[in-house]
Amino acid sequence: MTDLALELRGLGRRYGERPALQDVTLKLEHGATLVVFGPNGAGKTTLLRVLAGLLRPHAGDVRVLGARLPDEGWRARGRVGLLTHEPLLYRELSARENLRFHARLHGVAPQRVDEVLEAVALRVRADDPIAELSRGMVQRAAVARAILHDPALLLLDEPLANLDPAAAAVLEPLIGRSSGRTRVVTSHDPAGGLAEGDVALGLRGGRVALLAPVAEIDERRVRELYA
Amino acid sequence: MTYGKGLRPLAALTALTLTAAFALVFFFAPLDADQGFVQKIFYVHVPIGIVALVGFMAGGVFAIQHLRTRDPRHDLRSYVAIHIAIVLALGTLVTGSIWAKASWGSWWVWQEPMLVSFLIVFLLYACYTPLRFSIEDRERQARYASVFAIVAGAFVPLNFAAVRMAEAYIHPRTFATTGGGLPGDMLITFLVALAGVGLLFVTLWKYEMASKNATFKLRALRRALAGDELAPARRSAAPTL
Amino acid sequence: MRRAVGALLRKDLLVELRTKEAVPAMALFSISTFVVFHFGLDRSSLDGSLAAGVLWVTLLFAAVLGINRLFVAEVEQGGFDGFLLAPVDRTSLLVAKVLALLAFLVLVQLIAVPAFAFLLLGPSPWQALPELLAVLALADIGLAVIGTLVSAIAIRTRARDLIVPILLLPLLIPLVLAAAQATAPLLALDGAGPLPERWLAILAIYDGVFGLIAYAIFDFLLED
Numbered sequence: 029m030t031d032l033a034l035e036l037r038g039l040g041r042r043y044g045e046r047p048a049l050q051d052v053t054l055k056l057e058h059g060a061t062l063v064v065f066g067p068n069g070a071g072k073t074t075l076l077r078v079l080a081g082l083l084r085p086h087a088g089d090v091r092v093l094g095a096r097l098p099d100e101g102w103r104a105r106g107r108v109g110l111l112t113h114e115p116l117l118y119r120e121l122s123a124r125e126n127l128r129f130h131a132r133l134h135g136v137a138p139q140r141v142d143e144v145l146e147a148v149a150l151r152v153r154a155d156d157p158i159a160e161l162s163r164g165m166v167q168r169a170a171v172a173r174a175i176l177h178d179p180a181l182l183l184l185d186e187p188l189a190n191l192d193p194a195a196a197a198v199l200e201p202l203i204g205r206s207s208g209r210t211r212v213v214t215s216h217d218p219a220g221g222l223a224e225g226d227v228a229l230g231l232r233g234g235r236v237a238l239l240a241p242v243a244e245i246d247e248r249r250v251r252e253l254y255a
Numbered sequence: 256m257t258y259g260k261g262l263r264p265l266a267a268l269t270a271l272t273l274t275a276a277f278a279l280v281f282f283f284a285p286l287d288a289d290q291g292f293v294q295k296i297f298y299v300h301v302p303i304g305i306v307a308l309v310g311f312m313a314g315g316v317f318a319i320q321h322l323r324t325r326d327p328r329h330d331l332r333s334y335v336a337i338h339i340a341i342v343l344a345l346g347t348l349v350t351g352s353i354w355a356k357a358s359w360g361s362w363w364v365w366q367e368p369m370l371v372s373f374l375i376v377f378l379l380y381a382c383y384t385p386l387r388f389s390i391e392d393r394e395r396q397a398r399y400a401s402v403f404a405i406v407a408g409a410f411v412p413l414n415f416a417a418v419r420m421a422e423a424y425i426h427p428r429t430f431a432t433t434g435g436g437l438p439g440d441m442l443i444t445f446l447v448a449l450a451g452v453g454l455l456f457v458t459l460w461k462y463e464m465a466s467k468n469a470t471f472k473l474r475a476l477r478r479a480l481a482g483d484e485l486a487p488a489r490r491s492a493a494p495t496l
Numbered sequence: 497m498r499r500a501v502g503a504l505l506r507k508d509l510l511v512e513l514r515t516k517e518a519v520p521a522m523a524l525f526s527i528s529t530f531v532v533f534h535f536g537l538d539r540s541s542l543d544g545s546l547a548a549g550v551l552w553v554t555l556l557f558a559a560v561l562g563i564n565r566l567f568v569a570e571v572e573q574g575g576f577d578g579f580l581l582a583p584v585d586r587t588s589l590l591v592a593k594v595l596a597l598l599a600f601l602v603l604v605q606l607i608a609v610p611a612f613a614f615l616l617l618g619p620s621p622w623q624a625l626p627e628l629l630a631v632l633a634l635a636d637i638g639l640a641v642i643g644t645l646v647s648a649i650a651i652r653t654r655a656r657d658l659i660v661p662i663l664l665l666p667l668l669i670p671l672v673l674a675a676a677q678a679t680a681p682l683l684a685l686d687g688a689g690p691l692p693e694r695w696l697a698i699l700a701i702y703d704g705v706f707g708l709i710a711y712a713i714f715d716f717l718l719e720d
Contacts, residue, residue: 402649
């Protein structure tokens with residue numbers, strides 16, 4: 029057993045013949061934030077999906093919250109919160125109904141639904157179908173879903189994209205640095221991203237191009253990834 | 256894995272057995288009292304039918320192994336077995352239809368449960384390739400194809416039982432078509448023919464496996480030489496290793 | 497397992513209640529098909545094996561509509577991902593979907609079977625109602641199990657609305673055959689004949705075998 033939140037050694041994943049991730053090796057301690065940079069198609073989303081247990085790793089030794097993927101995936105499931113570009117909410121159901129559904133799946137008390145709805149400031153529109161909410165509200169509902177079961181590890185795919193500053197401020201204590209959670213965050217914004225994280229990972233063509241504590245690198249190194 | 260090994264003697268044995276079977280069919284097996292010469296199509300129709308069914312079942316067994324081990328070679332084995340079996344099943348339908356025309360005067364008889372069952376099984380397995388072709392991700396394609404092969408493999412005996420019951424219910428069967436009721440000379444001829452078709456199946460299967468493996472090795476070598484420059488494989492229903 | 501199945505089933509029924517996508521379309525399609533059969537066969541009243549055949553072919557084709565849509569929301573609205581993130585047995589999705597499809601089929605038949613009796617059936621449907629319900633129940637279970645399996649196979653393909661019918665129809669031929677054979681004597685013009693129990697046995701075996709197979713292999717359709 030290890031008390032690291034993430035421990036990857038030589039992680040690889042293919043789509044058919046095309047490698048999406050190759051030889052990714054890194055460690056992340058509990059409570060720390062890993063911020064992942066890289067151009068589109070560099071493998072950021074694939075990395076998050078592998079860590080969430082939605083994609084099987086094809087190579088390497090992958091431990092998430094101490095559970096070795098994919099064989100022990102069931103041990104990590106339910107302890108990971110995932111926020112992707114898709115909200116993973118049913119459009120015809122209201123935020124409350126969606127959250128109740130997930131609360132039942134995760135075995136979370138129903139009161140917690142009201143709690144997180146309050147936290148993301150969505151109480152007023154909680155009974156409208158997701159399809160009728162604005163993009164920012166949908167993202168807030170998705171955050172509520174991701175933190176509903178109080179996950180030990182949060183995986184966030186560009187969480188603040190498309191959000192106005194007010195909404196971003198609401199979400200900051202829930203999924204931001206001040207939440208104190210262990211996080212993996214993808215970002216396209218070098219300055220903002222570095223301010224968010226403890227460790228920076230740069231991916232390029234599925235390979236690790238940069239891996240260092242944020243204190244040791246500056247924005248220029250990150251911008252080079254996109255060149 | 257070298258599927259080419261022993262292919263030559265196997266092919267020779269197959270040719271020999273099939274020649275012997277034909278010789279027996281034409282010169283040894285007695286003429287059927289009722290149906291005359293045309294009954295001899297039985298020695299083609301029934302063996303390829305049986306071997307086709309065994310091929311479908313083998314495809315299902317390989318598919319189970321594929322899902323258990325995630326080894327793509329099992330998927331390839333299943334794919335090749337099912338493909339050859341589909342061709343044999345088509346042959347069974349054609350020869351069955353000819354036989355029906357000759358002995359009952361109609362190209363298709365719904366009263367013959369074996370033939371009807373074969374048609375249904377053939378229609379089901381005809382979906383195998385379209386299903387594979389419509390899934391782009393290779394790993395998912397292999398997994399879904401295996402799920403299909405297992406479901407279809409279990410379907411085959413159930414289907415035969417149900418269709419047979421339906422016909423037996425309406426038209427009590429008066430004679431048995433297969434093995435049991437055959438006189439000795441016919442039985443020997445039939446068994447040799449069955450062995451010949453069985454060997455043919457194994458030979459074709461090994462040949463196709465050897466050919467596919469050679470293709471993959473070639474592609475792997477090209478990829479090693481060309482690196483990422485190599486154009487990605489075209490979309491296809493065939494498995495890759 | 498029970499908790500997860502309950503949550504999933506509730507969600508499916510709630511979505512259907514909101515969208516009214518599957519059941520009304522299936523019911524309407526059934527009634528239209530009866531009308532088509534009336535003109536296609538040029539018969540005003542049916543009985544015996546012809547009535548059984550028309551009823552079962554119609555119910556089968558109506559089921560195809562629902563089966564096509566069974567997993568659409570899971571793929572298009574991220575339902576699969578949301579489900580796979582939860583710490584629950586993956587088989588619960590299979591069970592919930594089979595139950596949801598079963599519920600849809602029963603709701604459709606509550607409309608379609610009386611409509612059939614009203615529009616096309618010669619003899620009274622009351623003469624063998626309990627037997628008819630038994631056949632419907634056993635056939636619906638098989639339809640739901642195989643339909644869920646085929647729907648789950650087809651949903652990740654590029655041509656799912658083509659793959660569903662071409663896969664489903666051959667797989668369901670024995671089921672339709674058994675159901676029609678069992679139904680035919682119940683709809684005889686000169687009073688209902690006895691229920692042929694062997695066909696009920698075939699239906700039960702069919703349900704059992706495919707239920708077990710679906711249980712064994714459904715997980716492989718979920719992972720990536």
